[in-house]
Each structure stands twice: as C-alpha cells, then as structure tokens.
Amino acid sequence: xxxxxxxxxxxxxxxxxxxxxxxxxxxxxxxxxxxxxxxxxxxxxxxxxxxxxxxxxxxxxxxxxxxxxxxxxxxxxxxxxxxxxxxxxxxxxxxxxxxxxxxxxxxxxxxxxxxxxxxxxxxxxxxxxxxxxxxxxxxxxxxxxxxxxxxxxxxxxxxxxxxxxxxxxxxxxxxxxxxxxxxxxxxxxxxxxxxxxxxxxxxxxxxxxxxxxxxxxxxxxxxxxxxxxxxxxxxxxxxxxxxxxxxxxxxxxxxxxxxxxxxxxxxxxxxxxxxxxxxxxxxxxxxxxxxxxxxxxxxxxxxxxxxxxxxxxxxxxxxxxxx
Amino acid sequence: xxxxxxxxxxxxxxxxxxxxxxxxxxxxxxxxxxxxxxxxxxxxxxxxxxxxxxxxxxxxxxxxxxxxxxxxxxxxxxxxxxxxxxxxxxxxxxxxxxxxxxxxxxxxxxxxxxxxxxxxxxxxxxxxxxxxxxxxxxxxxxxxxxxxxxxxxxxxxxxxxxxxxxxxxxxxxxxxxxxxxxxxxxxxxxxxxxxxxxxxxxxxxxxxxxxxxxxxxxxxxxxxxxxxxxxxxxxxxxxxxxxxxxxxxxxxxxxxxxxxxxxxxxxxxxxxxxxxxxxxxxxxxxxxxxxxxxxxxxxxxxxxxxxxxxxxxxxxxxxxxxx
Numbered sequence: 001x002x003x004x005x006x007x008x009x010x011x012x013x014x015x016x017x018x019x020x021x022x023x024x025x026x027x028x029x030x031x032x033x034x035x036x037x038x039x040x041x042x043x044x045x046x047x048x049x050x051x052x053x054x055x056x057x058x059x060x061x062x063x064x065x066x067x068x069x070x071x072x073x074x075x076x077x078x079x080x081x082x083x084x085x086x087x088x089x090x091x092x093x094x095x096x097x098x099x100x101x102x103x104x105x106x107x108x109x110x111x112x113x114x115x116x117x118x119x120x121x122x123x124x125x126x127x128x129x130x131x132x133x134x135x136x137x138x139x140x141x142x143x144x145x146x147x148x149x150x151x152x153x154x155x156x157x158x159x160x161x162x163x164x165x166x167x168x169x170x171x172x173x174x175x176x177x178x179x180x181x182x183x184x185x186x187x188x189x190x191x192x193x194x195x196x197x198x199x200x201x202x203x204x205x206x207x208x209x210x211x212x213x214x215x216x217x218x219x220x221x222x223x224x225x226x227x228x229x230x231x232x233x234x235x236x237x238x239x240x241x242x243x244x245x246x247x248x249x250x251x252x253x254x255x256x257x258x259x260x261x262x263x264x265x266x267x268x269x270x271x272x273x274x275x276x277x278x279x280x281x282x283x284x285x286x287x288x289x290x291x292x293x294x295x296x297x298x299x300x301x302x303x304x305x306x307x308x309x310x311x312x313x314x315x316x317x318x319x320x321x322x323x
Numbered sequence: 324x325x326x327x328x329x330x331x332x333x334x335x336x337x338x339x340x341x342x343x344x345x346x347x348x349x350x351x352x353x354x355x356x357x358x359x360x361x362x363x364x365x366x367x368x369x370x371x372x373x374x375x376x377x378x379x380x381x382x383x384x385x386x387x388x389x390x391x392x393x394x395x396x397x398x399x400x401x402x403x404x405x406x407x408x409x410x411x412x413x414x415x416x417x418x419x420x421x422x423x424x425x426x427x428x429x430x431x432x433x434x435x436x437x438x439x440x441x442x443x444x445x446x447x448x449x450x451x452x453x454x455x456x457x458x459x460x461x462x463x464x465x466x467x468x469x470x471x472x473x474x475x476x477x478x479x480x481x482x483x484x485x486x487x488x489x490x491x492x493x494x495x496x497x498x499x500x501x502x503x504x505x506x507x508x509x510x511x512x513x514x515x516x517x518x519x520x521x522x523x524x525x526x527x528x529x530x531x532x533x534x535x536x537x538x539x540x541x542x543x544x545x546x547x548x549x550x551x552x553x554x555x556x557x558x559x560x561x562x563x564x565x566x567x568x569x570x571x572x573x574x575x576x577x578x579x580x581x582x583x584x585x586x587x588x589x590x591x592x593x594x595x596x597x598x599x600x601x602x603x604x605x606x607x608x609x610x611x612x613x614x615x616x617x618x619x620x621x622x623x624x625x626x627x628x629x630x631x632x633x634x635x636x637x638x639x640x641x642x643x644x645x646x
Contacts, residue, residue, distance in 0.1 A: 007509055186330055219542030253617040266637040274634055294576040311597055314589040
C-alpha cells in the first residue's frame with residue numbers, strides 16, 4: 001500500500017489517544033492521586049490530545065474494588081469529578097475487556113454519560129464475544145474500537161478472518177495491538193497494509209497500540225501511521241505494563257499538526273511523572289522485557305523478575321528458553 | 324531501492340561493529356578498567372561480533388594524556404596488552420577524527436599493527452582532509468571507512484557531492500552517522516538509498532551509526548540494513564554520548580545469522596555494564612536528549628543539563644528554542 005502523508009505535512013485524519021491511566025494503571029494497580037488525574041486531564045487538553053482514556057470498565061463482581069484504584073472501574077461520577085461536563089474538544093474513552101466487563105449493566109446510554117468512546121479489548125479467539133460488546137456500545141451511542149490483542153502470536157489466516165468479522169460489525173475503528181512488543185517495523189508495515197484493506201472495504205479507521213520491549217514502540221507507531229493508521233496510542237513518559245508504550249513526548253514532537261503542543265506535556269512530566277517514578281512505580285525498556293519481546297512471550301515473567309530486582313539476565317534468558 | 328534481505332533469512336554481508344569503548348568513552352573520558360576491556364574483548368569474540376573498536380587515535384599534542392583514559396589514544400602496546408596477536412576472527416578498529424589525529428605518525432603500517440580497520444570521522448566541510456587520511460591509511464594497508472558525521476544538518480546537495488568525492492577515493496566503506504539522533508526511519512531509508520547509489524557505483528559498502536535521542540537508534544539501524552547498509556554499529560547497553568547508541572543486545576537478538584550469540588552479551592551486561600552504571604556513568608534516552616534530537620541540535624546542551632541533574636524540562640526546552 002502506498003505511504004500515506006509525509007514527514008513535512010499534516011495528516012488531518014490522525015488523532016492521538018492518551019492511555020497513561022489505563023496502561024499505566026497496570027503498573028500501580030490504578031492507584032493514582034486525584035491531583036495526578038486532574039493535572040493529566042488539563043495537560044492533555046492543553047496539548048491538543050484528541051482522546052484521553054480514563055481506565056477500564058472492569059466488573060466489580062470479578063475484581064475487588066478495595067484492591068484497585070477507581071480507574072479500573074471508571075464509574076461515571078468519578079470521571080465527572082475530574083472533567084465535569086468535559087467542556088473541551090477532547091474525547092473521553094474507557095476500555096472494556098471481553099469477559100471482564102458487565103457491559104450490559106455498567107456501560108450506560110451515551111446520553112447519560114460523559115464518556116465518548118468505548119474500546120473493546122479482545123483476544124483473537126474471543127471475537128464473537130467482542131462483537132456482542134461492540135454492538136451493545138454502538139447501540140448505546142458510543143464511538144467504538146476493537147483492540148485485537150497479542151496479534152504477534154496469532155496465525156495470519158485467523159487475523160484475516162477476525163478482521164472480516166469485525167469489519168462487518170458496526171465498529172468504528174480496529175486496532176493493531178503489539179501486546180508483547182515483539183514486532184519489527186517491517187512487520188508493522190505488513191500488518192497495517194492488511195488492516196487497511198479491511199478499513200477501506202468497510203469504512204473503518206485503524207489504530208496502533210505499541211509496547212516498548214525492543215525500543216520500537218515509537219518507531220512502530222509512526223510506521224503504522226505512515227501506512228495509514230490514524231488513531232495512535234501514547235502514554236506520558238511511556239508509562240505502561242512492563243516496558244511501557246509509545247511515549248507521548250516522542251509522538252507529539254514528531255507530529256506536524258500545529259494543534260499539538262509539546263510544552264504542557266513537558267510541564268506534566270516534570271511535575272507529575274518524575275514524582276510518580278520516584279515513588280517507586282517501575283516501567284520502561286529493560287533487558288528482561290527485551291528478552292520476552294524477542295521471544296514473543298507475554299511480559300509477565302519479566303515483570304516478576306524486575307519486581308524481584310534480579311539482574312542475572314543470562315540466567316533469566318536460560319529460564320525463558322527452557323519454558 | 325528494493326529491500327535487501329528479509330526478516331527470516333541471513334544476509335551474509337552484514338557485519339556488526341562494537342563501539343562501546345569509543346562512543347562510550349565519551350561518557351567517562353575513556354576511564355575504563357583493564358578488567359572491563361578484557362571482558363569486553365572476550366564477550367565480543369564469543370558473541371560473534373565482527374569488529375571491535377578500541378577507541379580513538381587522538382593527537383597527544385592536542386589532548387593531555389593525563390586527562391583521558393588510554394583508549395582515547397589507542398597505543399599499539401595498550402591494545403596488544405588486551406588482545407595479544409588477536410587470534411580471533413574479530414577485527415580491531417580505531418577511529419581517527421579529521422583535525423585531531425597525527426595520522427602520518429601515529430598510524431603505523433598495518434604489518435606492524437594489530438589494528439585491522441581505521442574509521443575516519445569527518446564533518447562534511449572537511450572531506451578533502453578526510454580523503455587525505457583515507458589514502459594514508461589505505462596505503463598503509465588498512466580497511467578504511469569514512470564516517471560523515473551530523474548528516475542530519477547537511478544540505479542534500481552537499482551530501483551528494485561528498486559521497487561522489489569519497490566514492491572516488493580508495494575507501495572501503497561509507498557511514499551514515501546520525502550524530503544528533505534527529506533522523507526518522509523514513510529519512511534513514513531515503514539516505515540509505517542515496518548512499519547505496521554511490522556504494523554500487525564505486526564498489527563500497529555502507530555503514531550505519533545511530534544515536535538514541537528519539538528511541539530510534541535500533542529502529543534506524545535495522546531500517547538502514549533493510550535498505551542495504553551492511554556494517555552496523557552497536558554498543559553494550561547502548562552506552563555512548565548523550566542518549567547513546569543502538570544497543571548490542573537489541574541488534575544481536577534481531578539478526579538471524581547463527582554466528583551471533585546473545586548469551587555472552589547478557590553475561591557481560593550483568594557482570595560489567597551494571598557495575599559501570601552504578602559507579603555513576605550516565606547515558607541513555609532521556610527527555611533533554613529527545614529535545615535536542617527533535618530540534619536537530621548537538622546534544623551538548625542536554626549533556627550539561629543532565630550533569631546538573633536538572634529536571635525542569637519545559638524550561639530547558641524554552642532555552643533551546645530561544646537559541
């Protein structure tokens with residue numbers, strides 16, 4: 001597929017989604033202070049970020065509300081306490097995991113909600129359940145994306161079939177999700193071409209959510225964009241599970257649209273992200289994450305290893321190879 | 324230009340050069356212990372690294388030998404104290420900067436040296452002086468590369484002319500050097516195409532030396548390789564000036580040639596690089612380096628800022644914009 005746009009001009013279809021609370025919440029069990037969330041909301045609005053994700057709509061039947069911060073559940077009143085009626089141009093999204101969300105009950109009609117977008121996260125074998133959630137959220141009035149996770153581990157034939165099924169749904173956008181940080185730019189270009197075929201056939205847009213296991217989150221995000229992806233996920237200082245995500249500061253300094261403004265992001269990093277890091281939250285590229293990414297595995301073993309503050313990388317690698 | 328090779332197969336023309344001492348020496352004034360250098364040499368041989376750079380051949384007239392470690396000067400006997408006659412398949416290189424090297428005197432005939440390769444580092448306005456050094460080193464019997472620095476700041480017409488001049492010399496290889504870490508993969512592909520034209524016309528190979536200001540050193544290195552570059556620089560844990568370089572552990576885990584072995588690199592990282600980091604050597608991606616890279620500036624302001632342990636990123640950005 002031909003490259004879309006170039007390095008000098010603006011692609012007006014491109015939007016940036018801040019996933020700091022949602023993916024970053026996987027680092028600290030969503031235990032953010034209200035001050036942090038308030039500052040993040042204001043920084044995102046000032047920076048021209050298009051969508052801010054507040055967290056998950058997780059089932060309170062499945063998850064103990066005392067063990068997680070409120071952004072794992074994203075109650076309407078908690079979001080409103082930060083944004084009021086959200087009198088800004090920025091949209092608000094939440095993520096709903098297949099099998100972990102009481103969506104029929106917990107996702108209310110759009111007319112009663114300050115949320116604009118629901119992102120349905122699914123593994124490839126759960127697509128029928130995902131489509132049920134998509135149709136539910138669309139019927140309630142939301143913009144809806146389908147985020148097909150761990151695509152680096154899926155068979156290409158299955159991906160093609162999943163795209164066809166989701167393409168025929170009323171979803172608005174479909175995400176490439178490199179959950180394991182295993183993919184190289186060359187593969188991202190190939191995948192984006194594949195996803196864009198469905199997008200053009202069914203009138204959907206494509207999104208990109210990258211992980212930084214091999215220091216490729218930013219590179220893969222801009223490669224996906226160059227091949228047509230238009231909803232790009234980033235997080236402040238790359239905060240996210242394991243090796244983290246594409247850093248907002250890298251993405252905004254790359255994009256040429258004058259509506260984006262790096263300065264409020266820098267202010268937020270120095271005032272909020274550095275103290276958060278100093279308080280003990282750990283994320284970002286490190287050798288153990290490189291190794292799980294390289295082996296196309298879930299980062300859980302690397303997360304445990306990092307928590308134990310082990311640095312015997314060669315031993316860890318042998319353990320991974322032995323699995 | 325068509326892509327060269329793919330993600331599954333081996334490109335036998337690709338070689339890896341370890342520049343840990345040379346670029347990393349810019350972090351600690353080349354004050355490495357002999358134990359470190361010994362362990363690095365042995366790790367590189369075991370890992371299948373093709374070329375190991377020991378440092379600079381800097382002029383002792385210009386630089387005070389008491390202010391730098393010995394690898395800024397790379398005396399023959401110092402290298403031999405580590406490698407003996409270098410009874411390995413790995414080549415040994417040194418870098419010689421235009422205007423900072425008494426090459427006529429300090430670079431001896433290859434037959435009297437354990438060094439195999441001389442890399443001539445030059446800015447684009449110094450090409451005639453670089454060619455004099457290239458011809459001197461070639462006449463003495465070395466493999467020689469020309470590393471044209473800071474290419475992100477050069478006019479494309481000047482680059483084309485420089486390539487033509489160097490192409491007509493007896494140099495063996497020509498390097499793309501992204502000194503400021505300012506280039507995006509898309510630009511690297513374009514530049515590699517340009518360099519490869521000269522390479523194919525004059526029978527030279529192309530090298531790639533990246534910096535990690537925008538977390539793109541690895542991505543840019545593999546993009547250059549995909550477009551035909553075949554001598555790839557990397558350093559252990561990415562150690563190098565400012566944001567550092569392409570990490571050896573990333574590059575070796577990417578390359579498919581079974582002669583490369585990641586395991587001795589991991590052993591070296593845990594036994595030597597972690598203690599070096601803990602001893603206070605500072606390098607690697609950080610916000611100030613992103614900002615100088617983004618603005619296509621030399622990282623010196625960011626290095627000073629980082630040394631002062633400042634974290635007022637927004638103020639630093641304003642200062643840079645005001646220059």
